[in-house]
Amino acid sequence: MAHLNGLASVVLLSVIAARAWASHSQFPPERNTEGDTEYWTKKYGKQTDLPYSGPLSFSHLPYTRCLDDPGSIFDIAILGLPFDTAVTYRPGARFGPYAIRSGSRRQRAQLGYTLSWGMNPLDGRLKVLDCGDVPVSPFDNALAVDQMEVAYSTLLARPVANKNASYVTKALAKDKKEHPRIISLGGDHTIVLPILRSLHKVYGPISVIHFDAHLDTWAVYPGTTTEQSRVTHGTFFFLAAEEKLMTNTSIHAGIRCKMEGYGDIKNDETVGFQLISTDDIDDLGIPEIVARIRARVGESPVYLSLDIDVIDPGLAPATGTPEAGGWTTREVKRIIRGLAGLNFV
Numbered sequence: 001m002a003h004l005n006g007l008a009s010v011v012l013l014s015v016i017a018a019r020a021w022a023s024h025s026q027f028p029p030e031r032n033t034e035g036d037t038e039y040w041t042k043k044y045g046k047q048t049d050l051p052y053s054g055p056l057s058f059s060h061l062p063y064t065r066c067l068d069d070p071g072s073i074f075d076i077a078i079l080g081l082p083f084d085t086a087v088t089y090r091p092g093a094r095f096g097p098y099a100i101r102s103g104s105r106r107q108r109a110q111l112g113y114t115l116s117w118g119m120n121p122l123d124g125r126l127k128v129l130d131c132g133d134v135p136v137s138p139f140d141n142a143l144a145v146d147q148m149e150v151a152y153s154t155l156l157a158r159p160v161a162n163k164n165a166s167y168v169t170k171a172l173a174k175d176k177k178e179h180p181r182i183i184s185l186g187g188d189h190t191i192v193l194p195i196l197r198s199l200h201k202v203y204g205p206i207s208v209i210h211f212d213a214h215l216d217t218w219a220v221y222p223g224t225t226t227e228q229s230r231v232t233h234g235t236f237f238f239l240a241a242e243e244k245l246m247t248n249t250s251i252h253a254g255i256r257c258k259m260e261g262y263g264d265i266k267n268d269e270t271v272g273f274q275l276i277s278t279d280d281i282d283d284l285g286i287p288e289i290v291a292r293i294r295a296r297v298g299e300s301p302v303y304l305s306l307d308i309d310v311i312d313p314g315l316a317p318a319t320g321t322p323e324a325g326g327w328t329t330r331e332v333k334r335i336i337r338g339l340a341g342l343n344f345v
């Protein structure tokens with residue numbers, strides 16, 4: 001303003017004042033719009049959801065109760081399994097699917113590109129649907145496990161949305177059909193047993209990449225007295241191996257739990273696992289961990305299971321069986337990125 005003479009200053013201030021009045025004069029709203037049922041649309045356009053508003057679905061994806069609708073097809077389904085009645089310590093994972101969806105709200109298709117992936121997984125090339133939650137029984141574990149298996153198998157039987165997508169051509173199913181992929185939100189870790197039963201019917205025995213502080217391969221939890229009580233979040237891999245659902249080329253990553261003794265490790269090997277400990281990240285580094293996981297599972301069909309307790313409890317404290325000294329979120333994300341291109345089913 002120091003450069004303007006007096007007249008110029010008056011003119012400029014008048015323009016600013018006029019603009020301020022013009023924009024102010026739109027509020028309160030214009031007259032004669034009473035009863036206009038499209039008043040909002042005419043004035044502001046689409047009723048878009050903000051990152052923190054709108055109905056809750058994973059990353060603001062379309063939410064469909066896919067089990068009710070055989071016509072809903074997808075390449076990738078997000079499926080909630082709110083089951084937590086087979087834990088040995090702190091329950092509450094039934095709220096996991098809700099919490100994961102809530103935590104995912106800042107992700108969405110419009111803002112899905114990341115530097116680390118160099119792509120946007122929600123850019124529409126694959127159809128990704130939030131298929132809702134399986135209404136599992138909180139009163140009867142045998143019933144709940146069957147409900148999860150039936151739901152998973154139902155969705156696995158749907159045709160894929162994009163037959164040309166590279167992922168569908170890779171894994172050869174026993175029935176020679178193309179099957180979609182399902183990302184399950186737990187739930188306690190027992191949910192993997194019905195998932196592996198379901199996948200076995202389609203692919204036969206598969207490998208497992210298991211991120212966890214714990215082995216989950218115990219034969220029985222101490223104090224087990226009935227057949228049903230063998231099914232827990234610490235024994236489901238043993239049961240899966242008994243049922244021959246897995247190959248013997250599976251691998252754990254991030255192990256640091258307390259054990260009863262070295263016998264737990266010997267037992268773990270008979271279940272089919274190799275082991276990468278939490279501390280290995282300091283000695284081997286991320287690239288070698290990635291290389292060992294890739295070498296272990298090779299081209300075999302593989303299921304990835306991630307227990308949130310693989311992350312340090314300082315970063316994910318609400319987990320059911322916390323173990324101090326875990327991997328960081330950044331490290332786990334990086335290891336998972338390194339697994340891209342494996343034969344995930």
Ligand SMILES: [Mn+2]
Nearest residue numbers: 212214307309
């Ligand atoms: Mn665990």
